[in-house]
Amino acid sequence: MTTTEQDLLAARTAWIDGLVAISKAWEAGGIAPARALAGEVVDAAYGYDLGPVLFKPTLSGGAQTFRTTRKGVLSYFVGHDPDYPQDAGFALRGWREARTETAASFLDGDVAMWMGWVFFTDRDGRTIVTDKSWGWRRGPDRRLKIVLHHSSLPYAP
Numbered sequence: 632m633t634t635t636e637q638d639l640l641a642a643r644t645a646w647i648d649g650l651v652a653i654s655k656a657w658e659a660g661g662i663a664p665a666r667a668l669a670g671e672v673v674d675a676a677y678g679y680d681l682g683p684v685l686f687k688p689t690l691s692g693g694a695q696t697f698r699t700t701r702k703g704v705l706s707y708f709v710g711h712d713p714d715y716p717q718d719a720g721f722a723l724r725g726w727r728e729a730r731t732e733t734a735a736s737f738l739d740g741d742v743a744m745w746m747g748w749v750f751f752t753d754r755d756g757r758t759i760v761t762d763k764s765w766g767w768r769r770g771p772d773r774r775l776k777i778v779l780h781h782s783s784l785p786y787a788p
Contacts, residue, residue, distance in 0.1 A: 632741070632769065633740060634740070636736065639743055639775075642676075642765075643731050646777075647729040649675070649676060650672070650729065651726050651727060651728065657722070662711050665720075665722070666705070666709050669709045674701075677704060677778075678767075678770060683699040684698075684699060687780070688721065690707075691718075702714070703715065707720075708722040708723075724751075725753040725754040727754050728751075733745065742769075744764065748760050749761050749763045765780055
């Protein structure tokens, strides 16, 4: 099955929709529903069932800069994990929408990569932008799963 640009758009949209849903679950019911939903989003979007995921979150550093385990990515998204004391929960920031702008993509059969910007808007209308790269691979179920996720704030000289 050849991956298309439409497949990449659908994968990015699903990730964004999951992030927004986690924010709303946090606001409506606290950490328990947010963590449960985050687990579902991570399992659907990330290829931890395929092997380690190469994940560098936007707001991470030191010995915990890279997150190659499901536990590490869950903590980044919802915090509240004593093993990751610096994580505040990126998905708990009141996100209401996000959009992507493509710089380039690479498609080759079951492997696809995308690089561009993601513009996140919170409940107060504030928008932040991140530089983002995603790599996907199709799993045995033929669904695209993230196997590379790098995110950083734009360079400001």
